Amino acid sequence: MGGPEPDEIVVDHLTKQYKRLRAVDDLSFRVRPGRVTGFLGPNGAGKTTTLRMLLGLVTPTSGTATFGSRRYHDLEEPIKRVGAVLEASSAHRGRTGRNHLRMICKATGLPDSRADEALALVGLTPAAKRKFKGYSLGMKQRLGIAAAMLGDPRVLILDEPANGLDPEGIRWMRDLLKALAGEGRTVLVSSHLLGEMQLLADDVVILAAGKLIQQGTVDDVLGSMNAAQVRVRTPQPAELTAALDKLNATVTAQADGALLITGADAAAVGHAAFTASVELHELIGERGDLEQVFLQLTAGKAGIR
The missing domain is CATH 3.30.70.100 (Alpha-Beta Plaits)
Structure with a gap:
């Protein structure tokens, strides 16, 4: 296997031990640019722990999780390389969606115009002046994705992004993520909605009890089992x-x-x-x-x- 591409996610012999609990166990896989990869596993499989190690929020016991060959903390202007949503967006209840994004822009050196562009991308322009306390869970999910896209990143990582979305919203999410991957971005999505993942994903990585169980294209994984x-x-x-x-x-x-x-x-x-x-x-x-x-x-x- 050749060296990683700059926007490729590379998990290499990654392990996380919490006292007697091994949450992630010698895990290795790659996520390629230009494709949507589904990150799947039962509750407690180690998916969220893996994503947190990838984003530098949890320190691995051993192994590495990198973008290309660089850790998240070593990236220059990481907001322009990696966007992530690990839970529904949180913001000050009295702040509007637009102002929430503008605060992030100000903190990261991005122009205010990116806030409106990101709101338009996720279909929240009509709610731009609405206060966060009036947002539904689905709107909060959209706002989280807008925040992740402020830096126009080449890599997008989403943990259960369809949570709170109605069927129309789920279809919108599918179309958006496919379009972003079609632009050559790397898209990694964790989800329990397996029927939706079959429609959305090009590739899948399946974990159980912290270990890699299967990976490959959706067609290859389906074909590998007597399904x-x-x-x-x-x-x-x-x-x-x-x-x-x-x-x-x-x-x-x-x-x-x-x-x-x-x-x-x-x-x-x-x-x-x-x-x-x-x-x-x-x-x-x-x-x-x-x-x-x-x-x-x-x-x-x-x-x-």
Whole structure:
């Protein structure tokens, strides 16, 4: 593997030990520019601890977390290199959204005009003069992203950015992050919304109990597991189940009377039915989804942290 690109996130043998608890355990992965990478794992998997080490908020026990080859604290003008939202935006309750962003601009040497540009980017221009105490959770999420984008950073790190957003807001978030990645930026997103991550992400990194479980493109990760399903309708479910037992396939009866089969593709199911003289009324191959693969990969590995 060659040297990292300047805007590439590089986590290399990263470990964080808290007394008897190892929150992150010898973790290594890369996040490439020009792509959205989903950072996934059960509660307590070590995702937030990893992001905090990447941003210099937590000191690693060992290993490194860098942008290219430089730690966050070593970046020149980090606000122009890295934008991050680790929780919903917080601000003085009596301050407007615009003034909140202008305060950040003043503290970091950015022109005030960036506040209005960032508000426009996240669709908050109509609420620019509204006080923060009147913002909904979804509006606070948008304001947090606006703050992260003030420096027009090349790297964006978001922890559960869809929290508090309605379906329209979630779609807006998806379109925004895809557009930012399309501009060549590096986008790392932690989320529990696996269906949304399947639509949003190009790549995924999956953790459990502080360890790397799987990484790669969404298509590769889906293809690496036996995630395909076959939906079947038959008047002879017992006979078909017996025939599929020989293939070590799993058959699950559905509420609508269909059988859902994993562990065998449509061709194998059809052949097994033909050999056993089982009549089929429906045979549909269905691609497995990210949630199914995630649950297979992390089964029994969730931690409590």
